[in-house]
Amino acid sequence: MSLAALIFDVDGTLAETEEVHRAAFNEAFRAHGLDWAWSVADYRKLLRTTGGKERIAAFQRTALPAAHHLPPEEIARLHAAKTRLYAARVDAGGLALRPGVAALIAAARARGLRLAVATTTSRPNVESLAAAAWGRPADAVFDVIAAGDEVAAKKPAPDIYRLALDRLGLDAARCLAFEDSRNGLLAARGAGLATIVTPSTYTAHESFEGAEQVLPDLSAFRLDSLASSP
Ligand code: XBP
Ligand code: MG
Numbered sequence: 001m002s003l004a005a006l007i008f009d010v011d012g013t014l015a016e017t018e019e020v021h022r023a024a025f026n027e028a029f030r031a032h033g034l035d036w037a038w039s040v041a042d043y044r045k046l047l048r049t050t051g052g053k054e055r056i057a058a059f060q061r062t063a064l065p066a067a068h069h070l071p072p073e074e075i076a077r078l079h080a081a082k083t084r085l086y087a088a089r090v091d092a093g094g095l096a097l098r099p100g101v102a103a104l105i106a107a108a109r110a111r112g113l114r115l116a117v118a119t120t121t122s123r124p125n126v127e128s129l130a131a132a133a134w135g136r137p138a139d140a141v142f143d144v145i146a147a148g149d150e151v152a153a154k155k156p157a158p159d160i161y162r163l164a165l166d167r168l169g170l171d172a173a174r175c176l177a178f179e180d181s182r183n184g185l186l187a188a189r190g191a192g193l194a195t196i197v198t199p200s201t202y203t204a205h206e207s208f209e210g211a212e213q214v215l216p217d218l219s220a221f222r223l224d225s226l227a228s229s230p
Contacts, residue, residue, distance in 0.1 A: 004174040006108050007164050010119040010126055012180030012200035015095045024086035032078055047202055050120040050183050051154045053079045083124050090128040097133045100218030116144035118164040120154045123147040144168050156183040158190030182206040196221060
């Protein structure tokens with residue numbers, strides 16, 4: 001069966017976003033009068049929980065006495081502030097695409113492949129990155145975007161990839177996923193997708209068993225390397 005679409009994760013795959021996320025979380029905590037500060041080592045552990053609101057809730061459960069826990073509506077407000085602070089950092093030039101990403105997306109377009117996003121990150125973060133990297137709205141770069149709270153169960157659950165496939169109207173066998181993390185690989189594989197992994201700074205230590213290929217970055221990826229390429 002011939003390849004019809006590429007489906008991309010965002011955080012860690014299109015760009016090394018996580019240090020910008022971490023800075024935005026810490027800035028939001030300060031702005032809300034919270035004395036929380038996530039170090040790189042803290043964040044590496046916290047990234048096991050995908051999704052910013054879910055990550056804050058996991059942090060509370062593991063690091064704070066119950067009396068100091070924020071209720072879900074406060075977490076949502078805090079996270080909305082974090083999303084605005086993340087956008088400000090990206091707008092100010094805080095991010096670039098990883099090597100090979102722009103060229104692969106252009107090459108896929110030239111071949112008539114469709115392009116999709118399947119991400120845990122909130123939709124506004126996809127827009128910020130698309131504006132910074134391509135100077136265009138995300139839906140001018142990608143045909144389908146499945147993001148954030150559009151599914152109840154975030155990665156490693158396969159739901160966000162199933163949603164992207166559903167919107168593409170394609171079987172998993174005709175698509176290829178691109179991921180940087182074990183949680184993302186599990187999600188893509190759970191939806192039946194062959195997956196190329198380019199580990200990122202925060203995921204380099206993880207196991208990528210089950211990946212089709214593991215590459216340092218996408219400049220090393222060739223669409224022709226796939227048996228099923230068009
Ligand atoms: C990325 C994430 C996201 C970002 C923050 O996982 O877990 O939560 O860290 O985004 P993946 P939000 O790359 O596997 O999709 O704060 O908008 O949730
Ligand atoms: Mg990722």
